[in-house]
Amino acid sequence: MIEFLLNGQIEKPDHIDPNLSILEWLRTKMRLTGTKEGCASGDCGACTVITGTPGESGDILYQAINSCITPMASLHGKELVTIEAFQQEPGHPVQSCMVEQHGAQCGFCTPGIVMSLTALHANRKEGGTSNDQILEALSGNLCRCTGYRPIVAASHQAMVEEWQPEPGHPAAGMANRATTAPLAGIHRNSFTLNMPEGSRYDAPVSLHELRALRREAPYSRLVAGGTDLMLEVTQQLNTLDHLISLERIPELQGCVLDDNELVIGAATTYHQLRGPLCELWPAFDAMLERLGSLQIRNRGTLGGNIANASPIGDMPPPLIALGATLVLDGPEGERKLPLEEFFQGYKQTSLQPGEFVHSVRVPVPEVNEALYIYKVSKRLDDDISAVLGAFHLTVDNGVVRACRLAFGGMAAIPARAPHAEAALTGQPWNEESLQAALTALADDFSPLSDVRASSGYRLQVAGNLLRRTLLASTSLPGEQLMVTDYA
Numbered sequence: 001m002i003e004f005l006l007n008g009q010i011e012k013p014d015h016i017d018p019n020l021s022i023l024e025w026l027r028t029k030m031r032l033t034g035t036k037e038g039c040a041s042g043d044c045g046a047c048t049v050i051t052g053t054p055g056e057s058g059d060i061l062y063q064a065i066n067s068c069i070t071p072m073a074s075l076h077g078k079e080l081v082t083i084e085a086f087q088q089e090p091g092h093p094v095q096s097c098m099v100e101q102h103g104a105q106c107g108f109c110t111p112g113i114v115m116s117l118t119a120l121h122a123n124r125k126e127g128g129t130s131n132d133q134i135l136e137a138l139s140g141n142l143c144r145c146t147g148y149r150p151i152v153a154a155s156h157q158a159m160v161e162e163w164q165p166e167p168g169h170p171a172a173g174m175a176n177r178a179t180t181a182p183l184a185g186i187h188r189n190s191f192t193l194n195m196p197e198g199s200r201y202d203a204p205v206s207l208h209e210l211r212a213l214r215r216e217a218p219y220s221r222l223v224a225g226g227t228d229l230m231l232e233v234t235q236q237l238n239t240l241d242h243l244i245s246l247e248r249i250p251e252l253q254g255c256v257l258d259d260n261e262l263v264i265g266a267a268t269t270y271h272q273l274r275g276p277l278c279e280l281w282p283a284f285d286a287m288l289e290r291l292g293s294l295q296i297r298n299r300g301t302l303g304g305n306i307a308n309a310s311p312i313g314d315m316p317p318p319l320i321a322l323g324a325t326l327v328l329d330g331p332e333g334e335r336k337l338p339l340e341e342f343f344q345g346y347k348q349t350s351l352q353p354g355e356f357v358h359s360v361r362v363p364v365p366e367v368n369e370a371l372y373i374y375k376v377s378k379r380l381d382d383d384i385s386a387v388l389g390a391f392h393l394t395v396d397n398g399v400v401r402a403c404r405l406a407f408g409g410m411a412a413i414p415a416r417a418p419h420a421e422a423a424l425t426g427q428p429w430n431e432e433s434l435q436a437a438l439t440a441l442a443d444d445f446s447p448l449s450d451v452r453a454s455s456g457y458r459l460q461v462a463g464n465l466l467r468r469t470l471l472a473s474t475s476l477p478g479e480q481l482m483v484t485d486y487a
């Protein structure tokens, strides 16, 4: 049995299928139909709810998430706030301002939009909420009918309104950042859910337990944020028989500096890793802002992105360009390998049965090193890359001493461009060397044509991104808005 708070009330639902999403449970079991299903794939935001996750120091992290692709069992020990919370006591500034500014445009999107903005409101800090923060909060809520102007106007108005909910109101904890006693009373031990039909969900709370479970069931499926995996259930209609959750294992969470490397636990979400990673390598910031939506970044993890082995995953190319090392763990113990060696073929990795990604070790920058990352996709927000270029250069007195150029979307796996790298290394960092590198790039890749881009477009744009790097590093005005080199 799992236990959590739903709009202020303790819930202990029994017989939770590992494949059941929060959305499905809300709508079919609880008849709470205010939360809508639009796409069932994390794209539209109609299903947005807020989860509150208790932290070590008793604080609660409130985040907007996509309930359609989040496993129900992941709610254990958390608070879940849905749009129905506002039915009980109207008058929240987000609700009032959406009405006042005519932001309620259609019944499908509005509940999700209100939840995204309520999470932003709960997390607002002194000094105000910027337009960028409002747009980021709305990045996972797609409106196809009218546009965002009234919604953004409502957001601006709501973020400055002061509102103190009555004690006991479901949103009171969120507004006051108080730890609610019922949450503290829920056990934090590991648990297993067994369904009569044979499916199973394990939620270990230590690395030791995870290793034992993987030894016992090497072909079980791991679930971290579920933002890739759950699409197998909602889009391909597969049944996942045995899931092991990585969400509650402290050893797989967070970022620490160790010697000259930043060690990022595999189950660290984008929300958690953005600060520490961007402090060392600021170029990640603009890219992370465009990785999925805020809802996706609140759940999605680095380990999931790598293990999913998509040729258009956004994190592998820059990490390969930086020479990051992967730490794998499993029944045979721990081993390390360069990240680029992990990818064996389309969606094929070197993970052995029972193994899992433990962490990623990212080198810290040294003198004269710079990183440039460019993501090209059809939409700015919440879209998968057509091409992603990541360029790690050491330029000393105008000469390229070392370079690692890595791309996503150019081959069946995220890959480096060895010919282009050879054409640049040891050469002056100028137009002439760039031309040689662009010619060499055509020997490195024969990209596919697909719905995102044609082969010719991909090759052209890959070269253009390299050209842009030269322009950026030689001070193209305004370039700092798009990409930042740490130097």
Ligand SMILES: Cc1cc2nc3c(=O)[nH]c(=O)nc-3n(C[C@H](O)[C@H](O)[C@H](O)COP(=O)(O)OP(=O)(O)OC[C@H]3O[C@@H](n4cnc5c(N)ncnc54)[C@H](O)[C@@H]3O)c2cc1C
Pocket (backbone or CB within 6 Å): 041, 042, 043, 221, 222, 223, 224, 225, 226, 227, 228, 229, 230, 246, 266, 267, 290, 291, 292, 293, 296, 299, 300, 301, 302, 303, 304, 305, 306, 307, 308, 312, 313, 314, 315, 355, 356, 357, 358, 382, 383, 384, 385
């Ligand atoms: C709407 C939407 C937009 C998206 N946009 C982007 C985008 O712009 N860029 C991008 O790169 N991705 C994007 N994604 C994909 C996804 O969000 C990321 O790949 C995310 O990092 C996956 O992490 P997760 O924790 O959710 O993985 P999960 O879904 O939990 O797992 C993914 C796979 O990895 C395995 N796995 C997870 N953790 C481990 C581990 N530690 N060791 C071994 N195997 C493991 C799982 O078994 C599963 O096979 C998007 C997804 C959605 C739904």
Ligand code: FES
Pocket (backbone or CB within 6 Å): 036, 037, 038, 039, 040, 041, 042, 043, 044, 045, 046, 047, 048, 066, 067, 068, 069
């Ligand atoms: S239903 Fe579209 S994001 Fe969940």
Ligand code: FES
Pocket (backbone or CB within 6 Å): 105, 106, 107, 108, 109, 110, 142, 143, 144, 145, 146, 147
């Ligand atoms: S608000 Fe629903 S499509 Fe525009």
